Amino acid sequence: MDWLLHAGDDPVHKLLLMLIAIGLFVALMAIILFVVDRPRNPARWFVGFGFTGVALLLLLAGLVYPAVLTIWTSFLRRNSGDFIGLDNYARAFTEPQFLVVLGNTALWVLVAPFVATFLGLVYAYVVDRSRFEKLAKGLVFLPMAISMVGASIIWKFVYEFKPQGVEQTGLLNQFLVWLGGEPQQWLLSRPLNTFLIMVVFVWIQTGFAMTLLSASIKAIPTDITEAARLDGVSGFGMFWRITIPSIRPALVVVLTTIAMTTLKTFDIVRTMTAGQFGTSIVALEFYDQGFRQQDAGMAAALAVLLFVIVVPVVVYNVRQQRKVEEIR
């Protein structure tokens, strides 16, 4: 039994375990399907449950039940189990440490999605149907493939600091020196550091915005653009008065989707500054409270807070998505 649970340090053991897991899973599924297929005239609920049952049970036990438990925990003191009502939430909205976190989160949601969407839109519009379209898009798209940790390391190197007089190894400081300035400890200076960390996020998400918006730009009927052109609209007017209104629903979907991602992202801040120097955001603070400070109550409150902020964004997103589909 222990052999099946813990793989230890042995890579062969780990790989074997992986194959066993897949094998066991396939066997389980085969048994379920076999049983479902067995009766000649099975009841519908029986077949229906055979197909959907595993998923439903997993979701109930692994998503619904833990979520309810977390909501309950958010009303408890630390790990003692004493009911303290809304105290954790009150702390989140009054203690300076958490106010910084909430402020940063608001800043992230208000800035990052818009910048990423704006850059993605402009880029998609400019390279649309140009000779280098494929390559140009590929360059901006590629950061989507790598981890946020990897992206953070790439940018941390750009922000690298060496004291004045020593040769700089970070690109940003080198530019500053070339221009005659003094090298800066970028990630230590508030509030600039939050924006510099956002750059990493924008760098990743712009490719997403570009791809979706590019598809909707291409879907604008040519008669519309032709008619506008015959009316003498061109250049910026074309972009502002024809392109933007035509892809409005797609723009909203992109904005809200990125906003959702923004709220849940914690990897970037954790890798760049570990939330120090006033850069923490709710998703990271949740991790710190829950798994470093061992304050389950506070962590739960922050997770619930995250949930409460995300819901309206998702609802709006889904409604706009419907609109986009209707247009298609």
Next chain:
Amino acid sequence: MTTTTPQVPTVRPPASGIGSRARKARKALTSPWASTLAIVIAVLWTVPTVGLLVTSFRPELDIRTSGWWTVFGDAFAGEGVFSLRNYETALYGSSTNMIEFFVNSFVVTLPAVFIPITIALLAAYGFAWIDFKGRDILFIAVFALQVVPIQITLVPLLSAYVDLGINGTFWTIWLSHSIFALPLAIFLLHNFMKDVPRSLVEAARVDGAGHVKIFFQVMMPLLTPAIAAFAIFQFLWVWNDLLVALVMGDLRTFPLTVRIAELAGSRGGDWHVLSAGAFISMVVPVIVFLALQRYFVRGMLAGAVKG
């Protein structure tokens, strides 16, 4: 963009699709502002990566004492030194030992992609083609579960694993990733399955095929692109994940992301290991991504975005 020379709207013969495309292409390239902006963005999106990539091949001492951009001058003068030394240190050095974490990434990812897709395929078929009682309400419930941020489930899940005595094993990571993937996977695959013409399913049923047979012989072949699209998403999601790996795992299960995040904290100045390590963690997803980009884009346009 504002400086595009206004095209004189003369009377033209009705423009064909191709003609207007060609004209528009000329427009985009002749507008200097637009082109400059595109180039600036393209450069900004490439240079940081190139910088770290170049760095990963430089000797440790050089990395500490001069910027990576100096190598281009050095290489021209015949003084540039490049080697795979950093990669060797990162992969096999006793203090970094990335190769072990590479194995972990692989072991974590494969089942965490295969299992949820299989479960979701079955469930999606059930919701799309089996008319059982309570189906609609259950499907709406699954759809709504996409709202739940995984953060809200982590602490109770972890304590449940501890109670079962399986915490810190690969099993909990596979299970967690599978659960978290389900709402989106079911929703997406359901949409694809709904699009399969009813006549095909009816024809199979007339031939005496049961649901299991229809699932394997009618649905599976038609759904390959959809499966590929979601598989890439899930692959990138799991391979690049930090949160689940960090919370659910321990030193023996940590994937590359955790290791590199840790190095960035504890050895933040050791750019020779960090740069090589970062690229070791990126190489697999980038290859998969480039090879299957077509499906990725298709999936993304179908709404396959994990929030």
